[in-house]
Structure formats: C-alpha cells, structure tokens
Amino acid sequence: MDTIKIVLAGQPNVGKSMLINAMSGSNGLKVGNFSGVTVEKTELCFEHHCHIFEMIDLPGTYSISGFSKEEKVAHNYLLNEKYDVIINVLDSTHLKRNLLLTLELLKLNKKMVLALNMADEAKKEGIEIDIKQLEKIIGVPVVLVSANTKEGVEELLEKVHEVADSQERIKSNILYSDAMEKEILTIERFLNQKGFKLRDLSNREVAIRVLFEDEELYTQLHDKPIMMELQPILLKSLQHLYTHHETKDIREIKANEYNAIVRGIHLETVKCQRNRGKKDLTKKIDEVLINKYLGIPIFLFLMWGLFQLTFTLGAIPMDWIDKVIGAFGNWVGSNISNNFIRNIIVDGVISGVGAVLLFLPNIIMLYIGIALLETTGYMSRVAFLLDGFFHKFGLHGKSFIPLVTGFGCSVPAYMAARTLKSEKDRLITLFIIGFMSCGARLPIYVLFTGAFFGADRAGNILFLIYISGAMLGLVMAKILRVVIFKGKDEPFVMEMPKYRFPSFTLIWHTVYNNAKSYVKKAGTFILGASVLIWILATYPNQPLLEKSYQAKIEKSSKDKAKKLENELKMKKLEQSYLGKIGKATEPLFKPLGFDWKMTVSLEAGLAAKEVVVSTLGVLYAIGDNVDENSNALAHELKRNISFASAMSFIVFVMIYLPCLAASMVFAKEAGGYKYLVYLFIFTTVTAWIFSFITYRILI
Amino acid sequence: MKLSELNKGDRAVIKKIDTSEDLKIRLASFGVVRGSELSVEAYSLGKQTIEINVEGTLIGLRADEAKEIEVKKL
Ligand SMILES: Nc1nc2c(ncn2[C@@H]2O[C@H](COP(=O)(O)OP(=O)(O)OP(=O)(O)O)[C@@H](O)[C@H]2O)c(=O)[nH]1
Ligand SMILES: [Mg+2]
Numbered sequence: 001m002d003t004i005k006i007v008l009a010g011q012p013n014v015g016k017s018m019l020i021n022a023m024s025g026s027n028g029l030k031v032g033n034f035s036g037v038t039v040e041k042t043e044l045c046f047e048h049h050c051h052i053f054e055m056i057d058l059p060g061t062y063s064i065s066g067f068s069k070e071e072k073v074a075h076n077y078l079l080n081e082k083y084d085v086i087i088n089v090l091d092s093t094h095l096k097r098n099l100l101l102t103l104e105l106l107k108l109n110k111k112m113v114l115a116l117n118m119a120d121e122a123k124k125e126g127i128e129i130d131i132k133q134l135e136k137i138i139g140v141p142v143v144l145v146s147a148n149t150k151e152g153v154e155e156l157l158e159k160v161h162e163v164a165d166s167q168e169r170i171k172s173n174i175l176y177s178d179a180m181e182k183e184i185l186t187i188e189r190f191l192n193q194k195g196f197k198l199r200d201l202s203n204r205e206v207a208i209r210v211l212f213e214d215e216e217l218y219t220q221l222h223d224k225p226i227m228m229e230l231q232p233i234l235l236k237s238l239q240h241l242y243t244h245h246e247t248k249d250i251r252e253i254k255a256n257e258y259n260a261i262v263r264g265i266h267l268e269t270v271k272c273q274r275n276r277g278k279k280d281l282t283k284k285i286d287e288v289l290i291n292k293y294l295g296i297p298i299f300l301f302l303m304w305g306l307f308q309l310t311f312t313l314g315a316i317p318m319d320w321i322d323k324v325i326g327a328f329g330n331w332v333g334s335n336i337s338n339n340f341i342r343n344i345i346v347d348g349v350i351s352g353v354g355a356v357l358l359f360l361p362n363i364i365m366l367y368i369g370i371a372l373l374e375t376t377g378y379m380s381r382v383a384f385l386l387d388g389f390f391h392k393f394g395l396h397g398k399s400f401i402p403l404v405t406g407f408g409c410s411v412p413a414y415m416a417a418r419t420l421k422s423e424k425d426r427l428i429t430l431f432i433i434g435f436m437s438c439g440a441r442l443p444i445y446v447l448f449t450g451a452f453f454g455a456d457r458a459g460n461i462l463f464l465i466y467i468s469g470a471m472l473g474l475v476m477a478k479i480l481r482v483v484i485f486k487g488k489d490e491p492f493v494m495e496m497p498k499y500r501f502p503s504f505t506l507i508w509h510t511v512y513n514n515a516k517s518y519v520k521k522a523g524t525f526i527l528g529a530s531v532l533i534w535i536l537a538t539y540p541n542q543p544l545l546e547k548s549y550q551a552k553i554e555k556s557s558k559d560k561a562k563k564l565e566n567e568l569k570m571k572k573l574e575q576s577y578l579g580k581i582g583k584a585t586e587p588l589f590k591p592l593g594f595d596w597k598m599t600v601s602l603e604a605g606l607a608a609k610e611v612v613v614s615t616l617g618v619l620y621a622i623g624d625n626v627d628e629n630s631n632a633l634a635h636e637l638k639r640n641i642s643f644a645s646a647m648s649f650i651v652f653v654m655i656y657l658p659c660l661a662a663s664m665v666f667a668k669e670a671g672g673y674k675y676l677v678y679l680f681i682f683t684t685v686t687a688w689i690f691s692f693i694t695y696r697i698l699i
Numbered sequence: 700m701k702l703s704e705l706n707k708g709d710r711a712v713i714k715k716i717d718t719s720e721d722l723k724i725r726l727a728s729f730g731v732v733r734g735s736e737l738s739v740e741a742y743s744l745g746k747q748t749i750e751i752n753v754e755g756t757l758i759g760l761r762a763d764e765a766k767e768i769e770v771k772k773l
Contacts, residue, residue, distance in 0.1 A: 011728075062728040097730045097756055246733075251720065255727035259735070282757070283740070290741050290750065384759040388747025391761070397748070491722050491764045495729065496750060496757035 010089035012060025032374035036419035092122035126273035139172030183237035308459035314362035325354040352530025355617030359443035375502035394481025406436035410662035422490035435473030440609035451634035536578040593645035644698035655687035703765035711770035
C-alpha cells in the first residue's frame with residue numbers, strides 16, 4: 001500500500017487536531033479552545049482508499065517567521081522535513097487573518113490543499129465563501145469542512161488523493177498593492193528581457209522574492225552576472241516602496257502588503273449576511289467574565305466550586321468503591337490457601353492498588369473541571385485577567401496555561417510552557433509548575449483532609465491547599481526572577497478565542513482518556529510498586545523474633561496474646577528492609593513530625609505520587625490490628641498520626657519534587673539534567689522549611 | 700493618541716505601530732497593521748491589560764504594548 005504523508009499547518013486554534021480526529025475517525029489528539037494546545041508534532045496513521053494516510057499534526061503557528069518555541073517546531077518541520085501534501089487549515093470565520101499564513105505557505109512550493117474549517121460556525125454567523133473564486137486566486141484546491149459536524153471531511157480526503165497524484169499546479173492570481181505591482185512588473189520585465197530563469201520559479205516570483213529580500217534567493221543570485229545590472233533597478237524599486245509604506249523595514253512592508261492582499265481576497269470571496277449572532281454572545285459573556293471588578297472573584301469562585309465538587313461529589317461513589325474493594329479483598333483472602341500468595345495479594349496488591357483506585361471519582365471530577373476550562377475558551381480570559389497580577393510576580397500571563405495544566409498532570413504542563421517565548425519566562429514557569437499540585441497528589445490530600453477535617457470542611461481545605469500552593473509558586477517565581485532569571489519583560493499579546501459550548505463527546509473523551517490512564521497506571525505501575533513495597537516490608541524473615549514472641553503468646557491469656565501479636569507485627573515491620581530504610585532516614589524528617597512510615601511513603605512517592613497512598617495502604621494493611629471497615633486507611637491514619645504531623649505532611653507533599661516521569665520531562669524541557677538537580681534542591685529545601693514551620697506552629 | 704488612552708467601547712484606526720520587530724510581526728499576523736480598525740472591548744483592573752477587537756479577532760494586550768500603538772479615534 002502506498003503511503004501519503006500529510007502535514008497539517010495552520011494558525012493556532014483553527015481545529016487542526018480536531019480535523020485529524022474527524023478524518024481518521026479516532027479521538028487520539030488533544031483538542032482545546034485556546035492557542036497552543038498542540039505543542040509537539042504528533043503522528044497518526046489510518047487507511048483510506050487503499051492508501052495509508054500518515055497525518056502529522058503540528059503546533060499552530062501565526063506566521064512562518066518564528067516566535068515561540070512551539071511555533072519553531074512547526075517551522076522546522078515545514079521547511080526541513082519530507083512530506084507529500086500540506087493541508088492548510090483555516091478558520092472560515094477568520095479567513096482574512098488565516099490567509100496571511102497561507103500566503104507564506106504558498107512560498108514553500110509544495111502540494112497543498114486549503115481546508116476551510118468551522119463551516120458550521122460560518123454558516124451560523126451568516127458568512128458565505130465563494131470557494132471557486134478563492135481557488136482561482138490562490139491556485140490550490142479549497143474544501144469547506146467542519147471537524148465538528150464532519151461535513152466535507154470525505155471530500156477533503158478525496159482532494160488529498162487528487163493533489164497527491166497531480167503533477168502540476170494551477171497558477172495563482174495573487175495581486176499586491178498597486179505600488180508593489182508596479183515594481184514587480186519593472187523587475188519582471190527586466191528579467192524577461194535578459195532571458196533569466198531560476199529553478200522552477202517564474203520571473204514574477206523571483207521579482208517578488210528579490211523585493212522582499214528573501215535570503216535564500218539572494219545567496220543563489222549573488223554570484224550570477226545579472227546581479228550587476230539588477231542592483232540599481234532593485235534599489236530604485238525599493239526606494240519607491242519605502243516612501244509608499246513610510247518605513248524602511250522590509251519585514252513591515254511585507255506584512256502590510258500581505259494584509260492588503262488578504263483584504264482584497266476577502267472582498268472578492270466572502271459575503272457576510274449578518275455579522276451578528278455568535279460574536280455578540282462572546283461579547284455578552286465577556287462583559288461578565290472579564291469584568292474589571294468581577295472577573296477575578298468569579299474565577300476564584302469557580303475554582304472553589306470545583307474543589308468543593310471534587311470532594312463532595314467524589315465522595316459518593318468512593319464509599320461504594322471502598323466496600324467493593326474491601327469485599328473483594330475478603331473474598332480473595334478466603335479463597336487462597338497459600339499464605340504467601342494470599343498475603344502478597346491481599347495486603348500488597350489489593351491494599352496498594354485499592355487505595356489508589358479509591359480516588360478515581362475525585363480524579364474524574366478534577367479532570368472534568370480542567371476539560372471545561374480548556375474547551376470553553378475561558379482559559380485565555382483568565383490569562384488576560386491575571387497577566388497584571390502575574391506580571392508583578394515576574395511571570396507572564398501566558399504562564400497561566402501551563403500552570404493550570406499542571407493541576408492535572410505536570411508532564412503536559414512542562415511541555416505547554418513552550419508557548420512562552422522568552423526563555424527566562426519559560427524556565428521560571430517550569431520551576432514553579434510543581435507548586436501546582438497535580439492530580440496524582442489529589443488522593444493524598446483527599447485522604448488526609450477527609451481523615452482530619454471531616455466531610456463538611458474538607459472541600460474548603462482542599463481549595464486552600466491548592467490556592468496556597470499556587471500562591472507559594474508565585475512568590476517563588478518572584479524570587480527566581482529577582483535572584484536568578486533577571487531580564488527584560490516579554491510583551492503580552494494573546495488571541496482570545498470565541499466562547500464555544502463544548503460538545504459532550506469532547507469532554508467525555510478528554511476525561512475518559514485521563515481516567516483510563518489513571519486506572520491503567522494503577523493496574524501496572526502502582527501494582528508493581530505495591531508488590532515491591534510489600535516484599536520490602538515483609539522480608540527478611542525474622543525467625544528469632546518470631547520464636548521469642550510465639551513462646552510469650554502461648555503462655556499468656558487471650559487478650560494479652562492479641563496485644564502481643566500486634567506488637568510482633570509492628571516489630572517485624574520495623575525490622576524489614578523497608579523499615580530499615582525508613583528508620584535510617586527518619587532523623588531527616590523527625591523535625592517535621594514524620595514517623596518512619598510517612599518518611600518511606602514520601603520517598604516512594606518520588607517514583608509517582610500515587611505511590612504515597614498505596615505505600616501507606618500497604619504499610620497499614622500489614623501492620624493493621626483492626627478488622628477491615630470502610631475507609632480503613634483514613635481511620636488508621638487518624639489513630640496513628642497527630643494533627644500537626646498530618647498538616648506538615650500535606651505541606652511537604654504540596655511542594656516536593658514531582659514524580660519520576662515528570663522530572664525526566666522537566667530535565668528535557670529545561671535543557672539538561674543540571675536543572676533537575678537544581679529543581680530537586682530547590683523543591684526539597686523549600687518543602688522542608690515550610691513543613692517545619694507548619695509543624696512547629698501547630699504542635 | 701495612544702491605544703492605551705482609549706476608553707472602553709471606543710473605535711479607532713491604527714496610525715503607527717512603534718514596537719520591537721518581533722512584536723510588530725506578531726501583531727501583523729493578527730491583522731493589526733497600519734490602517735486597521737479596532738474597538739476596545741475591555742480593560743482589566745487598573746488598566747493593566749486591554750482587550751481589543753480587530754476585524755473580528757479578539758486580542759489581549761498589555762498596557763505597556765498598547766502605549767506603543769498610535770491610533771486615531773473614530
Ligand atoms: N464549531 C466548530 N468548532 C470547531 C471545529 N473544529 C474545531 N473546533 C473547535 O475549535 C477549537 C480548537 O480546536 P483544536 O483542534 O484544538 O485546534 P488546533 O488547530 O489543533 O489548535 P492548536 O493545537 O492550539 O494549534 C476547539 O474548541 C474545537 O472544539 C469545527 O469545525 N466547528
Ligand atoms: Mg492542535
């Protein structure tokens with residue numbers, strides 16, 4: 001089967017990723033209503049008419065002359081890689097602006113199809129586009145599609161086949177401003193007279209590129225004899241352009257010219273019946289949501305609501321899950337006769353994995369919240385609202401996007417920081433993303449707040465934890481800015497997408513994908529870790545200890561025997577490998593009020609934050625001395641840990657190093673392992689100090 | 700006058716953009732060039748950021764940048 005390699009290019013937020021999803025009939029690519037959802041090139045293959053379509057999704061880019069890091073990913077790909085067809089995706093409702101990029105893409109001289117996306121919205125807004133006329137002007141096939149309703153998608157697929165097979169291109173009829181056309185004509189005529197020919201370029205094209213000071217062309221031209229005669233003509237032409245545009249900056253002239261062209265194309269091809277409707281809706285919503293005084297309080301209220309719901313709604317199915325897991329454990333326990341296997345499964349696997357699965361409902365709630373933020377268009381508004389505030393802390397308004405992503409998971413958050421243009425802004429943001437507690441830390445908070453505050457207050461405390469984490473992050477950003485990453489400010493310019501009502505399927509897929517990976521992780525990584533923890537907590541065997549206790553137990557009364565048995569369990573646990581590790585490092589954390597079990601859990605949490613909970617689950621299951629009842633772990637914690645220690649533990653978890661996977665991504669994005677070392681020191685020291693303070697105040 | 704001096708709801712046409720190279724190009728790719736029309740949609744608290752509407756595209760700008768854009772009120 002033949003493969004057609006297709007790359008999608010377009011401005012941000014025009015629906016490239018969603019279009020690939022629609023074309024391939026899958027839901028693999030992440031979609032969201034703000035600029036900079038896709039920050040890394042992503043590939044996806046599917047079959048169509050006996051061909052393999054290899055689709056490459058690129059980050060959106062406003063123009064081909066780079067700006068931020070993720071846009072460079074797109075440029076590098078478009079300029080340097082091999083591919084067959086470009087699908088240039090445009091937002092039909094913002095044709096003018098989107099065509100600017102199209103003009104630049106045309107210069108690449110590649111096979112291209114224009115996909116005018118968002119046909120459904122255009123229709124609603126009363127925008128009519130003359131496709132035939134547009135094709136005639138641009139000189140490439142144009143298809144009207146909607147990734148949302150899937151209309152035109154099949155036609156687009158057919159067109160891609162056609163274009164991939166075709167050999168020649170239609171000529172484009174793009175006209176520049178009169179002043180520019182005059183100069184183009186002068187130079188073109190001169191080139192024609194000289195019988196000049198360069199590669200597959202027409203002399204008109206050469207003239208345009210020479211006028212726009214295309215570097216590549218100049219290197220090819222400069223040792224050609226024609227340059228001698230061309231130079232004076234060119235100088236005169238440029239002089240004309242300078243006076244016409246009132247600037248000597250050729251990049252600005254080019255920008256002005258391109259804007260004039262698209263204005264012309266727009267006039268010729270777009271009819272707008274009624275310019276109302278959706279735009280007005282966006283305006284109305286903005287009146288409230290980015291209101292000068294209400295904007296930030298509304299945002300805080302929404303966040304508070306989210307954490308309330310995360311706790312209260314999440315708690316409902318939690319009881320059921322807990323009962324099911326408990327019952328399952330008992331059932332498994334009574335059906336396995338081999339002692340070793342039973343213990344490893346019941347106390348290791350089920351306690352560990354169960355403790356993590358218990359929090360799935362909370363995780364789902366959190367992800368629903370984040371998905372809503374991402375898909376409605378609210379995200380960019382909050383960045384707009386917070387820029388002034390962030391700016392005071394040495395951050396950029398756009399940092400808000402990676403920071404919010406960080407509430408879900410730090411890994412995509414580190415990547416999302418690529419949308420920041422200034423390297424210093426980006427590094428500061430990378431360093432403080434960890435302060436935004438990720439979803440994997442949520443179970444720890446829910447567990448501890450549930451145990452120590454009771455259901456009615458836990459939601460508020462949860463909100464408080466997240467907010468204080470974020471505030472601490474801001475303060476740290478300020479310190480980093482003043483002490484290490486000094487430098488000038490980066491301008492804030494950001495497109496505000498129109499509000500979109502997210503479809504149920506879109507939310508569903510975002511949440512489902514995240515929930516799935518959480519469960520998958522519980523079933524694989526966490527399961528493995530739990531077994532490991534169980535083994536480390538059970539071995540080495542201690543026959544001497546056991547024997548001495550056995551003798552004592554036999555001699556004593558029934559009550560006393562039970563007590564002795566528990567004592568034995570604790571002693572054994574303390575002398576296990578894990579116990580030894582914990583005891584050895586306990587002094588480091590003693591000033592924070594942590595016992596060795598908490599210490600070990602924190603250490604295990606360096607692998608993944610879920611492991612903190614699963615480790616506590618295993619440790620207390622092995623050492624447990626009460627019967628299984630609902631929320632056993634929470635009860636155990638409350639019995640064994642003081643309030644001050646628990647709070648200090650929460651604070652430590654809030655601040656210390658994110659998981660192994662995230663740390664690796666951090667090192668990659670920051671540009672070296674040395675940064676990871678800095679991050680480790682930075683977070684650990686901060687965590688230790690703040691936990692210490694918390695503990696000392698509360699004790 | 701400067702873009703930052705406009706009030707909410709004002710319409711204006713851009714006379715001159717006096718910013719750094721990079722920003723000029725970025726603004727141009729939003730359709731913000733000499734001669735484009737805009738309206739001011741919103742200000743955040745303390746006029747720190749401004750939301751403008753340029754031919755249907757909503758753009759958030761910091762006041763520092765808005766100061767560098769010369770406009771004529773319509
Ligand atoms: N109504 C409608 N909305 C669409 C359509 N295509 C995309 N969207 C919405 O447009 C927004 C952007 O979609 P994405 O696929 O994330 O855009 P993108 O071009 O990949 O964006 P970046 O990765 O940031 O460059 C999302 O909110 C989509 O739901 C469409 O055809 N109709
Ligand atoms: Mg995308």
